[in-house]
Amino acid sequence: MEAPLLHLALVGTPNSGKTSLFNALTGSRQKVANYPGVTVERKEGSFVTPRGRQVSLVDLPGTYSLRGRSPDEEITRDIVLGRTPGEALPDLVLCVADSTNLRLTIRLLLELKSTGRPLMLVLNMFDIATRRGVTVDVPRLSEALGVPVVTSIAVRKGGTSELLRRTDELITVQAPHPAQPNLWQPLTVAQLRATQREADRIIAATISLPTRPDTWTARIDAVVLHPVAGLAILALILFVMFQAVFAWAAPLMELLASAFGALGQLVHDALPAGLVRSFLQNGVISGVGSVIVFLPQIIIIFLFILLLEDFGYMARAAFLMDRIMGGAGLHGRAFIPLLSSFACAIPGIMATRVIDNRRDRLTTILIAPLMTCSARIPVYTLIISAFIPARQVWGFVSLQGLVMFGLYATGIASALGVSFLIKFFMWRDYAPAPFMLELPDYKMPRPRSIAIGIYTRAMMFLQRAGTTIFSMMVLIWFLASFPQPPAGATDPAINYSLAAMIGKALEPLLAPVGFNWQIAVALIPGMAAREVAVAALGTVYAIEGGKEAAEQIGQLLATKWSLATALSLLAWYIFAPQCASTLAVIRRETGSWTWMWVTFGYMFALAYAASFATYNIAVALGAG
Amino acid sequence: MTERNGAHPQSPSGIPLDAPSGIPLGLAKRGYSGVIQHLAAGNAGSALSADELESRLIELGFVEGARVEVLHEGIVGRDPIAVRVENVTIAVRRREAMAIIVA
Numbered sequence: 001m002e003a004p005l006l007h008l009a010l011v012g013t014p015n016s017g018k019t020s021l022f023n024a025l026t027g028s029r030q031k032v033a034n035y036p037g038v039t040v041e042r043k044e045g046s047f048v049t050p051r052g053r054q055v056s057l058v059d060l061p062g063t064y065s066l067r068g069r070s071p072d073e074e075i076t077r078d079i080v081l082g083r084t085p086g087e088a089l090p091d092l093v094l095c096v097a098d099s100t101n102l103r104l105t106i107r108l109l110l111e112l113k114s115t116g117r118p119l120m121l122v123l124n125m126f127d128i129a130t131r132r133g134v135t136v137d138v139p140r141l142s143e144a145l146g147v148p149v150v151t152s153i154a155v156r157k158g159g160t161s162e163l164l165r166r167t168d169e170l171i172t173v174q175a176p177h178p179a180q181p182n183l184w185q186p187l188t189v190a191q192l193r194a195t196q197r198e199a200d201r202i203i204a205a206t207i208s209l210p211t212r213p214d215t216w217t218a219r220i221d222a223v224v225l226h227p228v229a230g231l232a233i234l235a236l237i238l239f240v241m242f243q244a245v246f247a248w249a250a251p252l253m254e255l256l257a258s259a260f261g262a263l264g265q266l267v268h269d270a271l272p273a274g275l276v277r278s279f280l281q282n283g284v285i286s287g288v289g290s291v292i293v294f295l296p297q298i299i300i301i302f303l304f305i306l307l308l309e310d311f312g313y314m315a316r317a318a319f320l321m322d323r324i325m326g327g328a329g330l331h332g333r334a335f336i337p338l339l340s341s342f343a344c345a346i347p348g349i350m351a352t353r354v355i356d357n358r359r360d361r362l363t364t365i366l367i368a369p370l371m372t373c374s375a376r377i378p379v380y381t382l383i384i385s386a387f388i389p390a391r392q393v394w395g396f397v398s399l400q401g402l403v404m405f406g407l408y409a410t411g412i413a414s415a416l417g418v419s420f421l422i423k424f425f426m427w428r429d430y431a432p433a434p435f436m437l438e439l440p441d442y443k444m445p446r447p448r449s450i451a452i453g454i455y456t457r458a459m460m461f462l463q464r465a466g467t468t469i470f471s472m473m474v475l476i477w478f479l480a481s482f483p484q485p486p487a488g489a490t491d492p493a494i495n496y497s498l499a500a501m502i503g504k505a506l507e508p509l510l511a512p513v514g515f516n517w518q519i520a521v522a523l524i525p526g527m528a529a530r531e532v533a534v535a536a537l538g539t540v541y542a543i544e545g546g547k548e549a550a551e552q553i554g555q556l557l558a559t560k561w562s563l564a565t566a567l568s569l570l571a572w573y574i575f576a577p578q579c580a581s582t583l584a585v586i587r588r589e590t591g592s593w594t595w596m597w598v599t600f601g602y603m604f605a606l607a608y609a610a611s612f613a614t615y616n617i618a619v620a621l622g623a624g
Numbered sequence: 625m626t627e628r629n630g631a632h633p634q635s636p637s638g639i640p641l642d643a644p645s646g647i648p649l650g651l652a653k654r655g656y657s658g659v660i661q662h663l664a665a666g667n668a669g670s671a672l673s674a675d676e677l678e679s680r681l682i683e684l685g686f687v688e689g690a691r692v693e694v695l696h697e698g699i700v701g702r703d704p705i706a707v708r709v710e711n712v713t714i715a716v717r718r719r720e721a722m723a724i725i726v727a
Contacts, residue, residue: 064683064684065679065683067679100711101711101712103685103710103711103712104683104684104685104712107683187679189675189678189679189682192679192682192683193682193687193688196682196685196687197687200687200689200690209711217713218695221695221696221706221713225695225696225706226696227697227698227699228699230699231699315715318715319696319698319704319706319715320698320699322698322703322704322715322717323698323699323700323701323703323704324699324700326700327700332704332715357671430671432671432719433671433672434670434671434672434677434680434716434717434719434720435704435715435716435717435720436680436681436684436714436715436716436717436720437714437715437716438684438712438713438714438715439706439713439714439715440713441713
């Protein structure tokens with residue numbers, strides 16, 4: 001008979017290296033989903049022990065205690081206590097510790113012991129600890145704690161072999177588990193203090209610490225956390241990031257674009273003229289292609305975010321920005337969610353769970369969609385490359401990059417402005433919530449863990465391109481192709497279609513901001529996801545202008561639109577709530593339709609006002 | 625436990641180290657180093673309740689007898705501060721650090 005699936009859970013404080021251990025154990029055999037009813041990420045992976053036991057491993061959200069102060073921490077507590085319906089009670093809890101920093105984890109471990117679950121302490125990053133002069137008397141520590149202790153080096157090949165071997169031993173000895181009673185109760189302040197004292201006593205008896213802190217971290221922090229130099233470095237990092245997104249990705253994007261162009265041409269040559277060919281070439285290939293082209297940029301932005309996070313810089317950025325953002329009514333912890341929102345507002349809004357004060361969290365959720373997400377990049381890139389000349393200013397800065405930076409800056413400034421107004425009008429009577437954050441020692445980011453992170457996110461993007469965006473493309477192709485033009489029609493076929501009717505119906509509404517009916521048509525599927533608008537414009541103009549048009553959509557737009565219209569569309573895209581998924585996440589995270597509609601309403605109003613102003617100013621300056 | 629360089633023998637307000645009462649960490653300047661005497665969460669004026677603030681401070685390692693050093697200060701109002709607590713660095717606002725009495 002095959003042994004039943006073994007359930008293991010990883011528990012640890014934030015920055016304990018839990019995720020790198022999870023990656024080392026499970027590799028690419030990971031599944032990311034949500035716990036039912038909440039938006040806490042559920043990371044599960046599988047592996048086989050040396051003795052052939054099938055293991056399912058869950059990576060539980062990081063926490064300093066089982067008090068459950070946030071939805072994330074509640075998940076950790078409930079799973080360890082077996083209170084979550086549909087989740088297996090873990091057969092073995094692996095408590096992961098950063099070996100250079102055991103104080104807080106050992107306190108957590110002492111609390112975990114009271115749950116009665118079989119436990120093992122994993123001293124992760126043991127190599128770094130040894131190099132820094134931390135020596136741990138592992139057998140004595142194990143004896144003092146009353147739980148097995150193993151060392152591990154998650155980032156090294158074979159660094160988890162002892163952990164695997166001990167896991168095998170423990171499950172053979174302990175299966176079925178001795179039913180330890182669950183004695184866990186929420187700790188009082190006095191008990192908490194007593195546990196920390198006990199932890200400190202055990203550490204003093206079994207671990208000898210180096211006489212000086214990590215000198216690299218101290219040296220880097222002396223510059224990076226310097227009040228003036230630190231902010232300059234932060235600004236520089238952001239600037240380089242946005243220049244990179246624009247410049248580094250270009251060759252790859254051209255490659256992808258020409259590949260899709262060639263594929264379209266292949267279909268064009270292979271099939272007879274007609275609806276099928278039009279559907280495949282204009283609907284499917286140019287539609288999906290125009291979105292997939294942006295994969296390089298999305299990879300680059302996630303590369304930066306993951307590198308900064310793994311390096312340990314994100315917490316520093318929060319430290320530097322806390323009071324500055326506080327001036328706009330934001331919490332320092334909002335910096336990380338807002339920075340993630342540059343990639344996509346959805347993970348950004350989900351990341352607001354690190355903010356435990358409800359008011360601060362709500363403010364952050366409301367403004368996160370104003371951060372320039374990667375889905376806007378396709379639209380910005382298209383319009384910038386069509387309308388902004390590719391030349392250098394001040395000798396070294398690309399004008400196109402500068403405009404891009406300006407769009408990002410406008411997004412940030414308006415987010416801060418909106419936040420300030422929310423604080424001022426709604427919550428001025430409340431004292432600001434505390435800011436308490438561990439600044440972890442710097443660590444060299446590991447290529448493997450970065451690669452896994454980028455891979456998961458790239459797959460999410462492609463999945464979206466393959467499903468939502470693809471179906472929207474089919475819809476818009478249908479709207480733009482039917483009804484067919486009457487025999488002997490002189491205008492382009494699309495002028496007779498359903499799309500044209502909808503677009504023309506909306507035109508009077510959008511005329512004051514300088515949008516023509518083609519833009520109106522593109523904005524409708526753009527409600528599903530911003531980047532779809534690019535594909536939609538491609539489809540609208542491709543069907544109108546023939547096969548070459550889709551490949552040179554930029555040049556085509558430059559001949560069809562005035563500069564004022566282009567600038568107005570850029571302004572529109574800074575603010576417009578054009579993302580059904582973001583709105584759905586806001587609804588889910590706030591648990592309220594009201595906040596979703598508030599977000600939609602204020603963003604729509606800002607978009608219309610900004611476009612109206614941009615268009616009319618541009619026309620007045622002669623760009624109409 | 626851990627020894628640190630550059631420890632200042634005097635608190636910024638000039639109270640000598642052996643003063644029984646101590647000063648709130650929230651008033652300490654960059655470079656200050658001392659030992660936690662007790663937590664006075666009720667006096668901090670934080671948005672959290674005294675019990676909640678005290679629990680969180682303990683969870684981050686701020687307990688009696690722990691050695692602390694103020695490593696960095698923010699640019700606006702020298703706030704927040706980065707505090708070395710034994711061998712962990714914690715960022716905390718001065719308002720909450722008022723609850724940590726050091727000497």
